[in-house]
Amino acid sequence: MRPSPLPAVYSRLLGLMAWGVVSVNASCAPLPESEAEALGSSVSAVTGGNILFVGNSFTHGNEEPAYSYNKAAVTDTNGSGVGGIPGIFKKLTTQAGLSFNVSLETASGQSLAWHYGNRAAIIGQATWNTVVLQEQSTTPLPTARGGSPSGFTNAARDLRSLVLSKNPAANLFLYETWASPTSVGTQGYPSGTPGLQAMQTDLRDAYFKASRELGFTGVARVGDGFLRAVDQDLADPNPADGISAGMFNLWSAQDSRHSSRYGSYLSAAVLFAKITQLDPRSLATGTGSAAAGLGISAADASNMHRIAYEIVALPDPVVARTRLPVTRATFTGAVTAGTPVSITGGAQLASLTTEEGTFTNVVGATASGITGTNTPSSLGTVPANVNAAASGLGANDGANNVGAGNFQFGTGFSARTRFFIVESTLASAAVGDPTTVTLINVSNQTVGTYSLSLGESDFTATAAGNTSASLATLNYTGGVASVTGTPAGSVKSKLGAVSFSLADLGVSDVASVSGATGLRISSSTLDPNVVGLYTVP
Structure with a gap:
């Protein structure tokens, strides 16, 4: 079954349907009118084309099964042969009946400035009609937390200019990363959930500030999705003391910093909902689905679909204060x-x-x-x-x-x-x-x-x-x-x-x-x- 569109894109999808570009299962009804009014979005739907994901191990994944997932269906422009979150995204769009050509340009541990300095020939191609940029996980943080906000903004500006110089009509999204138990400690935040919340606030502020000031299409609030899963008692905020019954671990068991299969799936679900503006709650979870392929239960996958929907439906936060x-x-x-x-x-x-x-x-x-x-x-x-x-x-x-x-x-x-x-x-x-x-x-x-x-x-x-x-x-x-x-x-x-x-x-x-x-x-x-x-x- 094809997911329902988020409210702001009804007219866009109807136009695509009229031209035969998108087909929608007639049994999948649109959101109720009252819900549409409350959950509007200013981002236009991207329902296909050539999409490039730029980032590091927070994009390509750090462990199996996410690392190699669906690698045959995506193009690794660096020839590393990984699928990662772009591979999961590709599978979700296929489940929804969309046609995306998905590519990734990723390098472990690297920043956007590194990608601009070393991979401009790949990123600066006219073929991309959508580009997603993921910054190194601590670079957007305040300098007092070990970050370099100006370095993040400068690199995002340079890459945006590069992409638009080749294709002025390209969509550009920022991929907001997540706070983690390990990063909270190393960057000087309080321990536990308060630290996760404080670090995520700093990341959110940095990504939305850059998006507004530089004119990006939007921000995929992946990190906010992680925090919502914690706040709703679905994800364990402190995996070091064992995973509580009924919860899952969003972070890698190896380092409590990278994403686990659950974190990778939630990342892809938020990216899917933000970019396509389709309702992820209708995505399949059974045999043949991305969730099943990653070993994620239907119940956990459905909860993550709901979280992705709720996150994308949120209004953009107010620009961070700069006093x-x-x-x-x-x-x-x-x-x-x-x-x-x-x-x-x-x-x-x-x-x-x-x-x-x-x-x-x-x-x-x-x-x-x-x-x-x-x-x-x-x-x-x-x-x-x-x-x-x-x-x-x-x-x-x-x-x-x-x-x-x-x-x-x-x-x-x-x-x-x-x-x-x-x-x-x-x-x-x-x-x-x-x-x-x-x-x-x-x-x-x-x-x-x-x-x-x-x-x-x-x-x-x-x-x-x-x-x-x-x-x-x-x-x-x-x-x-x-x-x-x-x-x-x-x-x-x-x-x-x-x-x-x-x-x-x-x-x-x-x-x-x-x-x-x-x-x-x-x-x-x-x-x-x-x-x-x-x-x-």
């Missing part, structure tokens, strides 16, 4: 090396580093209308006024207790814009003061109701009395006495910073703030040195 502390900065000018560096004269901010990467395309804002309770401080000559103290990229002076001020960039913003505030504070204190940020237009008028509240925890982590993690230190020699010290220049200050995006301000539609050109910053204690922006790739 991030700045962990490193570089400066040009009068700077003395050290940990951290010391600003000894006129200096300019040159780069900032957050979990998203290191950025050199920093632009400083022009300040106006600053009010505050203290006069500006500087290393050397006192700035003429508070506006001069907080304009541009000068890191050697700052406005004390800003009160309120407008910071203009003279340009529009996008989802890739990242704003930042570099603040100075005494070495005896912690960086970060309660601050409200609001969007403004060229006339310094508030745009919409978008605002953001920042606190100490959002800035570079620098505890009171400790300068080791700060971005730089400096000794002001001009300005307010409590900052410069007596004699002037005897009190040490330090710099910290925070970055944030339009999404952090609550903007879900960039077009709705097309008139915004700057920020208003309000705080009774913030001492900004630089307010600026940069753009992530």
Whole structure:
């Protein structure tokens, strides 16, 4: 029996049926109208053609029976002779009456950047009308968890551009991988189910952020399917202490990291549902089916079909928030090396580093209308006024207790814009003061109701009395006495910073703030040195 289509693709499938491309068993009724309204999807159905899976052992499988499954029916472009999850996917599409030519380009342990650098000739072929990209399992995680989010995004961008340069009409999906008991431990997450949930949240955020920013067709939420099986007490979250009665193990018994036959089957079921937009709950589970071929019971297979359906029916999650502390900065000018560096004269901010990467395309804002309770401080000559103290990229002076001020960039913003505030504070204190940020237009008028509240925890982590993690230190020699010290220049200050995006301000539609050109910053204690922006790739 052919699976029913997911709701959003009814019209597409009816068109294919009219042309004879797709035939549907008349006994398989579409979803009820009420269910269709609740479970709509914006992804168009892909019901055939040449599909390429790019990834590593999370795609080709790490053990039998998944590793070799259905290998004769798929093309291993590297000649390794594996079937893996693409082989299972092929079988599921055959069960559904679809015609896909399935190929895989996989290499154990490798990242998308490696595939781009070493397999571009295979991936960059006009023949592919659908390409699925699976990143190395920890690369999308935050840098604090051993990942490289910018490396993931850059590689996904490069591969997407490569595919579309050969076939502009190609569909491109990201294959979201799973948290595992082993990875939770090695990447520093809590143990047990809380760790699986936390790691999966980070993976989900990374994949959907990349998908939205880069314009992918969609994300196959395989890892979310794993977590749902755990949450529904179908899969054992801690196989190390034995598999609980009535449960199965999603992960390999060899390493609790790769997928078992169950994890591989669930992966293929989610990919099938996402790409074809057909209801996997109608897939066969008996003799001759993919489930039977892998030694999976009809009951377990049916539960995984249901989970795949539920995962694909979920609305896409909200883009991950990007309010991030700045962990490193570089400066040009009068700077003395050290940990951290010391600003000894006129200096300019040159780069900032957050979990998203290191950025050199920093632009400083022009300040106006600053009010505050203290006069500006500087290393050397006192700035003429508070506006001069907080304009541009000068890191050697700052406005004390800003009160309120407008910071203009003279340009529009996008989802890739990242704003930042570099603040100075005494070495005896912690960086970060309660601050409200609001969007403004060229006339310094508030745009919409978008605002953001920042606190100490959002800035570079620098505890009171400790300068080791700060971005730089400096000794002001001009300005307010409590900052410069007596004699002037005897009190040490330090710099910290925070970055944030339009999404952090609550903007879900960039077009709705097309008139915004700057920020208003309000705080009774913030001492900004630089307010600026940069753009992530």
